[in-house]
Amino acid sequence: MSFLTFAWDWLKSPQQWQGPDGIPSRVLQHLAYSGLSLLIATLIAVPLGLLIGHYGRGGFAVVNVTNIWRAIPTLGLLILVVVLLGLGVLAWLIPLVALAIPPILVNTYEGVAGVDPELKDAARGMGMTSWQVLWKVEVPVAVPLIMLGLRTGAIFVVATATIAAEIGVGGLGRYIIDGLASNNYGEVAGGAAVIVVLALLIQLVFTGLRRLVVPTGLRLQARSSR
């Protein structure tokens, strides 16, 4: 109860909703950090996952390396990057990209590698080239899993982008760091609540996106087999 009361008192005060420290501008900062990290992670992980899944080599390594990778604490990586490279954009970008890569990579790989061998055989037997098999068959069929990977990555990144505040940049993490430093628990609770709401919204956005990009046939099939 006290958490909600603290949070509510903080949130309803009009000064939280304006100016450069206000919630709207912090949300935009947060989304900018998260979006950039997710974009870079996607540009690395999706092509890699597609290639490994398509050629069927290195899948075992992908799963194992990403499992170890997942065990790296993001905050620890942040401190390491700061020590090695100093403060700057890379200091928060590298840990967030590193965080988003494993779910996107593994799901993309699994999505492509898991395409029914009969489908690939039929596609090849009808005269599709290796690239046509990838783009016309494997990618469309793998889209639901690829989208799942992107959604998981996005939620990880949005929830974890708070660490950027640790090294003195903006985003919603500011409220938590600053609130803790000044014993303002209303600010901590309110900031946490905003992050939770943002993560839920991201989930909704990806659910909508999924409806747009998953081929109709697969969506109907998934629904009828449920």
Added chain:
Amino acid sequence: MITFDGVTKRYPDGTVAVDSLNLDIPDGKIMVLVGPSGCGKTTTLRMINRLVEPSAGRVLLDGRDVADANPSRLRRGIGYVIQQTGLFPHRTVEDNIATVPMLTGRKKADARARARELMELVGLDPPTMARRYPHQLSGGQQQRVGVARALAADPPVLLMDEPFSAVDPIVRAALQDELIGLQARLHKTVVLVTHDVEEAIKVGDLVAVFRPGGRLAQVDSPERLLGAPADDYVRDFVGFDRGIRRLSFFRAVSLDLATDSVLPAATTLADAITVGKRAGEPWLLVVGGDRKPLGWAAVADLESGPPDATLAGADLAPVGHTFRPEADSLRAALDATLLSRTERAVGVDDGGQVLGTTSYERLRDAIRAAEEAADRAADPVGGGR
């Protein structure tokens, strides 16, 4: 014409899937490759469209070595149908069928119009089916889409790998009939792989029987294969089905039915026991005054009853399936005998009156005699090739 010229496929682990195969597949015929699993029949099929490359020898399509062709272009000119259909789940029926025309650069509207033509050809209604997705179709409909997709670019050659194995027997029989009907109109060169001898005999113009180790045992018409198997292997492979199936063509009228253990209901138990012991039969068939069967009496049970009682009051086992020797085949007589708890079946005339009973010995004699007569008639020259 497809020619296998000394073709061998050896895998890196040393397994020989196909061994020195020489085979000609003539234009416009259905050639069925049949054999047990692991005999190399699917590998053979897949070497035609280069999904598998031979280790030695050449595969010629109309005189040209397929190894010289660009694999994708080669495959676009050869229809390909597989067991689980391999239909693309993200594409509608018409777009699945339009796959190869689209690959070869035809316009989408054009390719879809062609797809609808093919749907008509394989018996699918375009207005209701064209925009559906594969998972919304039955197994038989999916397989028809698979065939239509393979025919879309009007290839002269059609490869079918166990095309009907995944559907139930009734649908399978219908699809086989449709293939035969389709082929009568289209005259494609069809190579069909199956493990089912019945299917091979039914749909093939020519049947190539493979033996384990990827060697060819016999290539012949279905009739020759049944009438003159080349060796014991082929005889065993086609023989079991052949024997049972042939019984359908032999009338049961040649059966010598037993009448000595058929007794009227008015017979006393003492007389019945005497007859049973003389005939050496544990069961007696009891008939009414109209000679229609009432049931089976067990001789062993009769001994406990009063000797002057009649069979009319005895406990009788049901008659079971009857057959009519004038109309039914030896297969029906054998079947009725197999199903009977007394190991004997009752032959009746058109009026349902008992003519006599079978036994395994009597069936065996009749089958032997009928087969010998048929063999003499089918193969007057005597002997194989």
